[in-house]
Amino acid sequence: MGNVERCDKTLPTNEMMYHIRKDATLRARFVSDLAAVAREFGLSPAEYEAIRDLDPRRLMDLGVHQYYVPQILRLYFGTANNSNASAALERYQRAFPEETAQALALKARLEGGR
Amino acid sequence: MAQIVAAMAMTHSPGMTGWFTQAPKDQQELTLRATAALRERLDAARPDVLIMFSNDHLLNWPMNNMPEYTVGIADEHVGPADWFDEWLAMEKYRVAGHPALARFIVNESARRGLALSHLRDMQFDDGISVPTHYLNPDGKFQLVPITMNCTVPPIPKPSRAYEVGALLRDVVRAYPGSERVAVIATGGLSHEPGGPRYFWVDEEFDRWFLDLLARGDHVALLRECTLERMEAAGSGGTAELLAWILVLAFTRGPAEILAYMPAIAWRSGTGMVAWSALA
Numbered sequence: 039m040g041n042v043e044r045c046d047k048t049l050p051t052n053e054m055m056y057h058i059r060k061d062a063t064l065r066a067r068f069v070s071d072l073a074a075v076a077r078e079f080g081l082s083p084a085e086y087e088a089i090r091d092l093d094p095r096r097l098m099d100l101g102v103h104q105y106y107v108p109q110i111l112r113l114y115f116g117t118a119n120n121s122n123a124s125a126a127l128e129r130y131q132r133a134f135p136e137e138t139a140q141a142l143a144l145k146a147r148l149e150g151g152r
Numbered sequence: 153m154a155q156i157v158a159a160m161a162m163t164h165s166p167g168m169t170g171w172f173t174q175a176p177k178d179q180q181e182l183t184l185r186a187t188a189a190l191r192e193r194l195d196a197a198r199p200d201v202l203i204m205f206s207n208d209h210l211l212n213w214p215m216n217n218m219p220e221y222t223v224g225i226a227d228e229h230v231g232p233a234d235w236f237d238e239w240l241a242m243e244k245y246r247v248a249g250h251p252a253l254a255r256f257i258v259n260e261s262a263r264r265g266l267a268l269s270h271l272r273d274m275q276f277d278d279g280i281s282v283p284t285h286y287l288n289p290d291g292k293f294q295l296v297p298i299t300m301n302c303t304v305p306p307i308p309k310p311s312r313a314y315e316v317g318a319l320l321r322d323v324v325r326a327y328p329g330s331e332r333v334a335v336i337a338t339g340g341l342s343h344e345p346g347g348p349r350y351f352w353v354d355e356e357f358d359r360w361f362l363d364l365l366a367r368g369d370h371v372a373l374l375r376e377c378t379l380e381r382m383e384a385a386g387s388g389g390t391a392e393l394l395a396w397i398l399v400l401a402f403t404r405g406p407a408e409i410l411a412y413m414p415a416i417a418w419r420s421g422t423g424m425v426a427w428s429a430l431a
Binding site for chain 1: 176209210211214215216233234235239275303304305307344345346347348349350351352353355379380383384386387388414416417
């Protein structure tokens with residue numbers, strides 16, 4: 039089955055992200071003191087480090103639901119410039135070079151000359 | 153008894169409002185034309201209520217307790233949720249609900265063996281907000297939102313979505329009122345939100361799926377369009393088409409494909425369809 043089957047429904051990061059999206063105060067604390075918020079939600083050292091390093095591949099390997107991964111990036115990079123030339127794209131290029139290169143080649147073919 | 157007067161489906165990708173102009177001009181224009189055509193169909197059908205079938209993007213429910221379906225029963229719906237308004241580049245909107253119909257759907261479905269969760273204060277992400285922006289911008293139609301899980305395992309199979317659609321069709325028709333109801337599926341087509349193929353769309357799958365809808369053979373569609381096929385065309389996103397398959401049960405015969413575009417800038421295969429014949 040697909041990539042979502044890899045998510046760990048019991049992973050503390052997944053629980054944390056549910057609350058972070060609903061709570062502006064928690065979002066601000068997440069950015070200013072990630073270590074404290076990670077402790078409160080019981081994140082493992084590996085989860086904490088993958089978030090700190092903003093590494094989509096490691097996050098998904100640990101079981102973070104794929105939908106939350108760009109949302110973690112948004113907490114740091116904001117929502118401006120949601121184009122395919124965004125900071126999120128750079129992180130995905132590093133984490134998934136083959137898949138992202140295929141996507142960009144497809145984009146060039148579909149939108150070339152327009 | 154309530155009457156179902158229109159059935160349609162459209163993509164709800166956040167790029168369609170949040171970064172609309174990043175797509176090529178022809179895709180922008182096609183989106184505006186096709187959504188205008190859907191609005192014209194709604195005006196002609198004169199619904200009182202829109203039932204929108206979408207999916208919850210992990211906003212309303214945590215992963216430790218994810219219901220299959222949830223009905224919003226509020227007197228008034230307000231969106232987008234704070235986390236989404238900047239992302240969607242949308243001002244807050246308010247749309248009247250239809251709590252009597254929504255609560256009847258919850259209770260009557262239970263009597264018929266279908267468990268639906270409900271929320272009095274449902275939060276809205278792109279799933280309801282983007283179609284509302286295009287189809288109900290002035291809030292003239294009341295709204296009953298019904299969200300589904302299509303992204304947290306286990307993901308329901310297409311046959312299940314169709315079965316739920318058939319039951320809900322009968323439940324809505326059994327509502328003791330004279331309301332005219334339009335059913336609208338939102339989501340799809342191919343995309344993989346946040347996954348390794350986040351920046352990709354599967355045009356071949358999308359055209360194949362739309363062709364199945366245009367052929368209008370529900371049995372063939374349910375046989376060929378498996379969950380595995382949808383997941384292969386973009387995990388955790390393409391299965392939003394379960395909402396389209398649910399609405400399929402309200403219809404018969406071919407769908408009219410109003411638009412398709414492999415809108416890679418919006419990171420989603422993008423389409424709009426409408427059905428002329430209702431089941």
